[in-house]
Amino acid sequence: MATTRADIEGMIARIAGEDRAAFLDLYDATSAKLFGVCLRVLKDRGESEDVLQDVFIKVWKNAGRYNVNGLSPMTWLITIARNAAIDRLRARKTPAEGGEALDRLQDAAPGPEAQAVAASEAREVVRCLGTLDDDRAAAVRGAYLDGETYQTLAARFDVPLNTMRTWLRRSLQKLRECLDG
Template identity: 50%
Template sequence: MSAQASRDEISDLLARCVLRDQAAFRDLYDRTSAKLFGVLLRILKDRAEAEEAIQEVYVKIWYRADRFVAGQASPISWLVAVARNHALDILRTRRPAAADIDAALDIADPAPSPERMTADSQDRARIEHCLGTLESDRADAVRGAYLDGYSYEELASRHAVPLNTMRTWLRRSLIKLKDCLAA
């Protein structure tokens, strides 16, 4: 299946969600939940919180699917933005973590398998190589926005540029990264 076919299928599923098609919503969840959960987990850094957040994100998607406009953005980018924004909202309202380590629950080792670690390492190396092709301030902004969860406003302030300039930096940088990764 080509990337374009996948994008078109996800766009179609979103359009069917607007019509309250539960089967389409289930299919959308099956196709995209792993990616969105990864985004939430990376930003929230707490598995239980990310598991709760993924449910809330899909409720938002169900009720806001009509806000997706095919052609303006890829459907997966729109879904990631919904998840990212939800995670940032959670971070803004998060209370300080409890200092009592004994209160932590015993959790099974979430470490990935050696095969997954190797694949991730190779992907990470490709991404780092492509980030290295960007100007350092642009690469720092991309890392801040998409790896560390900073808002556009925080990044604009940090780099002392207007908000719209930061948005332009990020959009153009993502296009360059996409081209580099596709090469």
């Protein structure tokens, strides 16, 4: 039986009350996708496994901060995983390397998380991405599927950083409306 959005929200709420069984259920339901996010960014299985542990520690400690507000709980979890992986990537970068090091590590090929999402929601996501302007859709893919930083995307699209943040925020709102509608 597939885990629903409501199931995941319920697990997070129970984790906020320190329910270990809910924590294990959440791990079973989401770890493959979150591992894929980490692996996509880090491109190293061992490091990705370490970061995934850190992600679930953060989920355990911060579950009470999750707010059921209509946004997908998977978006919250994927954001935690993506940010943790990017933090690890930045930490491994030597000071002698320039900002181009992150760009060289990026790969446009679909990764494990993209394949996992594709198995359950691909047609709807693709349809909804099609409602966005091409540059906005490419920015969303870069940020949330390829693990690119906002700074990298701003440089690629030649827009200020705050403009990129606005693009992504508005694009995610439009995607949410499309997926909920």
